[in-house]
Amino acid sequence: RKEVEQDPGPFNVPEGATVAFNCTYSNSASQSFFWYRQDCRKEPKLLMSVYSSGNEDGRFTAQLNRASQYISLLIRDSKLSDSATYLCVAGRTGNQFYFGTGTSLTVIP
Amino acid sequence: DGGITQSPKYLFRKEGQNVTLSCEQNLNHDAMYWYRQDPGQGLRLIYYSQIVNDFQKGDIAEGYSVSREKKESFPLTVTSAQKNPTAFYLCASRVAGNNQPQHFGDGTRLSIL
Numbered sequence: 001r002k003e004v005e006q007d008p009g010p011f012n013v014p015e016g017a018t019v020a021f022n023c024t025y026s027n028s029a030s031q032s033f034f035w036y037r038q039d040c041r042k043e044p045k046l047l048m049s050v051y052s053s054g055n056e057d058g059r060f061t062a063q064l065n066r067a068s069q070y071i072s073l074l075i076r077d078s079k080l081s082d083s084a085t086y087l088c089v090a091g092r093t094g095n096q097f098y099f100g101t102g103t104s105l106t107v108i109p
Numbered sequence: 110d111g112g113i114t115q116s117p118k119y120l121f122r123k124e125g126q127n128v129t130l131s132c133e134q135n136l137n138h139d140a141m142y143w144y145r146q147d148p149g150q151g152l153r154l155i156y157y158s159q160i161v162n163d164f165q166k167g168d169i170a171e172g173y174s175v176s177r178e179k180k181e182s183f184p185l186t187v188t189s190a191q192k193n194p195t196a197f198y199l200c201a202s203r204v205a206g207n208n209q210p211q212h213f214g215d216g217t218r219l220s221i222l
Contacts, residue, residue: 043199043213044152046210096154096167097211099151101150
């Protein structure tokens with residue numbers, strides 16, 4: 001079983017839509033969680049960390065559910081520039097980080 | 110500018126040849142990492158280092174070697190023992206401590222000639 005699993009999509013949504021991605025992690029020892037954005041043939045860029053109480057950054061909201069071992073990312077009022085692949089990451093102590101394979105999002109005009 | 114610099118951006122390897130990918134950071138980060146990304150796949154950890162002169166194998170270390178002689182530098186050598194080296198190689202670094210994210214260089218694309 002993979003450490004981190006994501007629905008690969010693709011998600012094709014119209015501009016202005018709200019879209020949500022989920023990601024599950026298998027190891028309950030995971031302690032830190034992040035969402036990254038990766039554009040085609042580029043490096044991943046940090047979108048946001050995910051905190052236990054949930055956190056928001058503009059149009060983006062991240063949630064963590066430790067009991068069910070999943071994290072989520074909600075994007076409101078989607079923009080064309082949000083089109084990318086979104087990677088979720090779970091980290092353990094000892095500097096090990098596990099990446100999901102990514103969820104592809106295309107925002108359509 | 111502060112950041113993580115990877116070079117070269119593109120690299121071609123001949124059969125039986127070792128090649129070295131450079132990663133330098135001026136962020137004063139303690140930990141550094143090397144990942145490999147294949148098309149349509151997630152990042153897989155090759156090696157990581159938490160302090161100078163110390164490093165650990167990741168999930169796919171076979172055919173690769175690293176060194177960490179300076180805090181700011183973590184070069185990766187792809188040896189001839191790595192039979193399928195064609196991939197996108199990403200270097201990352203982070204401040205030590207829980208909940209600290211990794212930051213990535215812009216990657217090196219390695220191909221076989």
